[in-house]
Amino acid sequence: MARQNTVFKEAYNRYAAALRTDTALPSEPEIAAQLGVSRSTARAILTRLSEEGIIRWNKRQKTVLRQPTDRDLFPSEETDSLHDIIERSFMQRILADDAAPGMQINELELAREIGTGTTSVREFLIRFSRFGLIEKRPNSHWTLKGFTREFALELADVREMFELHSAAEFGRLPKDNQAWADLAAIRDDHLAMLGDINQRFRDFSVLDERFHLLIHRASKNRFIADFYDAIAIVFHYHYQWNKTAARERNERAIHEHLDYIAALESGDQAAIENACRVHLHSARQTLLQSLPQTVSDNA
Amino acid sequence: MARQNTVFKEAYNRYAAALRTDTALPSEPEIAAQLGVSRSTARAILTRLSEEGIIRWNKRQKTVLRQPTDRDLFPSEETDSLHDIIERSFMQRILADDAAPGMQINELELAREIGTGTTSVREFLIRFSRFGLIEKRPNSHWTLKGFTREFALELADVREMFELHSAAEFGRLPKDNQAWADLAAIRDDHLAMLGDINQRFRDFSVLDERFHLLIHRASKNRFIADFYDAIAIVFHYHYQWNKTAARERNERAIHEHLDYIAALESGDQAAIENACRVHLHSARQTLLQSLPQTVSDNA
DNA sequence: AAAATGTTTATTGTAGATAAAAAACAAAAT
DNA sequence: ATTTTGTTTTTTATCTACAATAAACATTTT
Structure with a gap:
C-alpha cells in the first residue's frame, strides 16, 4: 500500500x-x-x-x-490520518510509567508496533523533536529526554517571556480590533463556566487554550505561534493524564483569567504585566505538580 | 544506492x-x-x-x-554528508534573486536538481521548517515565506527576549564558573581583532557567533539553544551574501561587544540589560539593512 | 464569456528494500 | 580481570516505486 x-x-x-x-x-x-x-x-x-x-x-x-x-x-x-495515529501512539508511550528519561527510541520497533512504515515514523520524530522532548545523535538512535522537571522549567520560562510580550502587544491593539470582541466573548464564557463550575470544570482546558491562543496571536510572531503549538501539545496530553484536584485548580485559573482580562481591557501596561505574571506563576506550579514525582523532587 | x-x-x-x-x-x-x-x-x-x-x-x-x-x-x-549538500543547495536557491516570497517548493524538482532521492529532501524541509522560512500546506506543496522584513523583525524580537534573559542569567553565574574564563578569552580576541581591524574584519562573524553562543549557554534552556541555531543559520548564509560596509559595521559591533562584556563582568544587572539592548538594537538594524530592498520598504 | 464538468498530468505520502554505520556478542591477548 | 580484536546482529539513512491527492488542461453547458 x-x-x-x-x-x-x-x-x-x-x-x-x-x-x-x-x-x-x-x-x-x-x-x-x-x-x-x-x-x-x-x-x-x-x-x-x-x-x-x-x-x-x-x-x-x-x-x-x-x-x-x-x-x-x-x-x-479508517479516517484518522497516519500522522495523528502515530502521534497518539507515541505520546501514550512516552507518558507511560516505564518510559524513563534516557531511554532509546527505535524507529523500526515503533513502526512495527504502530503498524506503519519507518519513513512515516522518522518524519514524525523529526517534526516532534522541536518540542524538546526527544533528541537524536546523528547516525544513531533517538533518546527520550522526557517530561522532567528541567523540561517543565525551561518550557515555563520561555512561555513567560513570550506571553508577557504578547500581552503587552495585546494591550496596545486599537480598540476597534476584532481581538477585543473575541476577548469579551471569552470573558463571558469564563463567567458562564464559573456559574456551573461543578459540572463543567473538565471543559476548562479547551477554554484555556482558546484564551492563550488569542493573546499570542496579538504578537504576530511566527516563533511565538510555533512555540505555542508545543505548549498546546504538552498540555493536551498532560491534562488527560493528571486529574488530581482538577476542580480547585481550574476554578482558581478561571479567576486569574478574569483578572487578567480585566487588566487587558484597562489598557494599563503595569496592570497587564502584573496579572500575566500572577497567572503564569500559578500555571508553572500546576505543571510542576503534575510531573511524575521522584524521590529527589522536594522543591 | x-x-x-x-x-x-x-x-x-x-x-x-x-x-x-x-x-x-x-x-x-x-x-x-x-x-x-x-x-x-x-x-x-x-x-x-x-x-x-x-x-x-x-x-x-x-x-x-x-x-x-x-x-x-x-x-x-565525496565526503560531504547528504544533509549538508542539500542545505547548501537549498539556501543558495532561496537566497537567489529570483526566489520571491510565496513561491512554491517542489520536492521532486529539488531532489532531481540536487541529484538525490525525495525522502532526503522531504526530511530536510521538515527539519528546516522550524526556522520559519518555509511553510507547508498538508497534502500540498511547501511555500517559501522568504527573508522578508516581517521575518527579520520577528526573529529580532525573539532574539531580544532570549538574549536579555540569558545575559541576566550570565550575570548571576558564580565567579568560579568556567564561563567567566571563556568570556575573558573572548574579550581578548576582540581586542586582538580590533588592533588589526583592517585585515581581520572578515573573521568577525565567527567571533560573533562564539560570543552569543557563550551567553545563551548560561540560560541552560533547550528552547533558547534551539532558537539560536536558527539565528546562526540565517546569519551564516546572510553574511556571505551581504558584504556592504562590512568593516565599519563589524568594528562598531566589536566596540558594542566590549561594552557588553564589561557590563557582564561588573555584575550590575541594570548595566547588563542596557548594554545588551544597545547591541541588539544595532544588530537588528544591520539585519534589516541587509534585506533585499523592495519599493515599499521605506522605513 | 464565465462557470461547470470531464480528463489528464504532476506531486505528495507511504511502504519496502538495501548498503552503511552502530551496537552487541564472542574469542583472544595482555 | 580487563582490554583488545574478530564476528555477527541490529538499526539507521536513503533510494525507488506507486496509490492518493492536488492541480492543470480541455470540453461542455449555462
Whole structure:
C-alpha cells in the first residue's frame, strides 16, 4: 500500500453526515471548497455517494435521494490520518510509567508496533523533536529526554517571556480590533463556566487554550505561534493524564483569567504585566505538580 | 544506492591526514573515539589504510609505513554528508534573486536538481521548517515565506527576549564558573581583532557567533539553544551574501561587544540589560539593512 | 464569456528494500 | 580481570516505486 485514502474517507463522512434528503447539491468546486479538499477528492465523494444510491448525480443535477445512515459511513479507525495515529501512539508511550528519561527510541520497533512504515515514523520524530522532548545523535538512535522537571522549567520560562510580550502587544491593539470582541466573548464564557463550575470544570482546558491562543496571536510572531503549538501539545496530553484536584485548580485559573482580562481591557501596561505574571506563576506550579514525582523532587 | 559511505570517507581523510611515519597507532576503540565514529567504521579505515600500504596492521601492531599524500585522500565532493549538500543547495536557491516570497517548493524538482532521492529532501524541509522560512500546506506543496522584513523583525524580537534573559542569567553565574574564563578569552580576541581591524574584519562573524553562543549557554534552556541555531543559520548564509560596509559595521559591533562584556563582568544587572539592548538594537538594524530592498520598504 | 464538468498530468505520502554505520556478542591477548 | 580484536546482529539513512491527492488542461453547458 502506498497511501491510505484517509482524506477521502474523512471528507466523505463529513459530507455524508450533513446531507438532507431532497436537497440539491452545489457545484463541484464549491463542494471541494466547503470540505477543504481538492475537486478530485470531491468528485470521488460524489461518485461513491452516487454508487451507494445516496444521491442521483447527472452532471449539474445532484439530488439527495436518502439520508445516509451510520452504516454508510467509514469506521473511525479508517479516517484518522497516519500522522495523528502515530502521534497518539507515541505520546501514550512516552507518558507511560516505564518510559524513563534516557531511554532509546527505535524507529523500526515503533513502526512495527504502530503498524506503519519507518519513513512515516522518522518524519514524525523529526517534526516532534522541536518540542524538546526527544533528541537524536546523528547516525544513531533517538533518546527520550522526557517530561522532567528541567523540561517543565525551561518550557515555563520561555512561555513567560513570550506571553508577557504578547500581552503587552495585546494591550496596545486599537480598540476597534476584532481581538477585543473575541476577548469579551471569552470573558463571558469564563463567567458562564464559573456559574456551573461543578459540572463543567473538565471543559476548562479547551477554554484555556482558546484564551492563550488569542493573546499570542496579538504578537504576530511566527516563533511565538510555533512555540505555542508545543505548549498546546504538552498540555493536551498532560491534562488527560493528571486529574488530581482538577476542580480547585481550574476554578482558581478561571479567576486569574478574569483578572487578567480585566487588566487587558484597562489598557494599563503595569496592570497587564502584573496579572500575566500572577497567572503564569500559578500555571508553572500546576505543571510542576503534575510531573511524575521522584524521590529527589522536594522543591 | 541505499546510502553513501560519507562518514567513512570523511573520517578516513581526517585520520590519514594526521598520520606520521613510523608511529604506532592506538587500539581500535581509541581510534573510534578520537574520530567520533563507531569501531566498525574505524576498522574500515584501518582496513583501507592497510590495503593502500599506508600502514602495516597485524592485530595490535599498527605501524605507519608512509605519509599519505593528497592522492590517497577522497575528493571533497565525496565526503560531504547528504544533509549538508542539500542545505547548501537549498539556501543558495532561496537566497537567489529570483526566489520571491510565496513561491512554491517542489520536492521532486529539488531532489532531481540536487541529484538525490525525495525522502532526503522531504526530511530536510521538515527539519528546516522550524526556522520559519518555509511553510507547508498538508497534502500540498511547501511555500517559501522568504527573508522578508516581517521575518527579520520577528526573529529580532525573539532574539531580544532570549538574549536579555540569558545575559541576566550570565550575570548571576558564580565567579568560579568556567564561563567567566571563556568570556575573558573572548574579550581578548576582540581586542586582538580590533588592533588589526583592517585585515581581520572578515573573521568577525565567527567571533560573533562564539560570543552569543557563550551567553545563551548560561540560560541552560533547550528552547533558547534551539532558537539560536536558527539565528546562526540565517546569519551564516546572510553574511556571505551581504558584504556592504562590512568593516565599519563589524568594528562598531566589536566596540558594542566590549561594552557588553564589561557590563557582564561588573555584575550590575541594570548595566547588563542596557548594554545588551544597545547591541541588539544595532544588530537588528544591520539585519534589516541587509534585506533585499523592495519599493515599499521605506522605513 | 464565465462557470461547470470531464480528463489528464504532476506531486505528495507511504511502504519496502538495501548498503552503511552502530551496537552487541564472542574469542583472544595482555 | 580487563582490554583488545574478530564476528555477527541490529538499526539507521536513503533510494525507488506507486496509490492518493492536488492541480492543470480541455470540453461542455449555462
